[in-house]
Amino acid sequence: MTLAPPPPLSSLSAVRLRLVSQPTQGHMPRRIDGAWWPRSPDLVSELPRLLAALPHAWGQVTSVLVDEAVWSPFPGRLLVAHQVVRLRRTTTQHSPSTVCLLAPGRGRWDLRVVPPAATDAEARRLMESMATALWDSVGL
Template identity: 85%
Template sequence: MTLAPPPPLSSLSAVRLRLLAQPAQGHMPRRIDGAWWPRSPDLTSELPSLLGGLPHAWGQVSSVLVDGAVWFPFPGRLLVADQVVRLRRTTTQHTPPTVCLLAPGRGRWDLLVVPPAATEAEAGRLMGSMDTAVKDSVGL
């Protein structure tokens, strides 16, 4: 298991995350729930900020599924805020790339991953094109 370094206090508010409004009860869930623009492909440094920036109502994410070819280093488990998060890698190509977050008893959320090397204009276009009903934008 890898220990994630605690994110700097300022980085929690600087996570580049945009979440869409949740569908009304009884409606089919969306395929993509939001977008995340990590600063680097280093999963051990990026994931703690992402998980710390999620809505409290999502509960504790215990499992994360990502494209293993994109992220490094890639430990099997990561300790984030005194909680073990299981990391799983997928070998299927996702177009567009996504990260899947699982919280037992709470649900599943799929986020579009904006490439870390994207320019602000590219990231803004990708994140803004998801939906006009944005629930939350943090650090953009």
Template identity: 60%
Template structure:
């Protein structure tokens, strides 16, 4: 078992995150996240810091094993332990699953970091339940 400690966050560019409007109806995706790299240890703290407070404290994150570079078993984010899991490489789409006990589960599409602005926009809009036209 390995543990990663969150490095200090330098001044970072804006979080590229688009969330679907709140709904009591289940949906396949709750939004989209467009990280800047495949380094989950570097990217995850920025994502978690940008989530709505109503989502509560995320304690578990599951990512597609094929998408990310090395992932530790857990990491410290804002003085809280977050457990990290990887799904088998080819069995799941590019998503990140966030779980907050007693609050819920959220599935976000992960837009590959090297995606162009033009290609990312429709993916992010569709995952957030908004159509572009």
């Protein structure tokens, strides 16, 4: 197990994350809950910042599934904020890449991963198009 250093407080506001609100009418499932633009392919350094920025209502994420090809090698478990987070790999090619967050008793959330090397303009376009596609798919 690897110990992740706590993210600096100033970096929490720098997490590049966009979440899609749950539709208020109906209970239509959706595949993607938002988009995340990590700064590097180092999951050990990026994941603590992401988890710290998630809504409190999501609860404590204890398991994360990521596309192996996107990230540098990483351990099977990571200690984040005094909690063990299990890291699992998938070798199935997803297009686009996603990260799946699991919180027991709370749910599952899937985030599209914007490539760390994307330019500001590319990332903004991907994040906005993702949100627009989601809203269009649920008829909002």
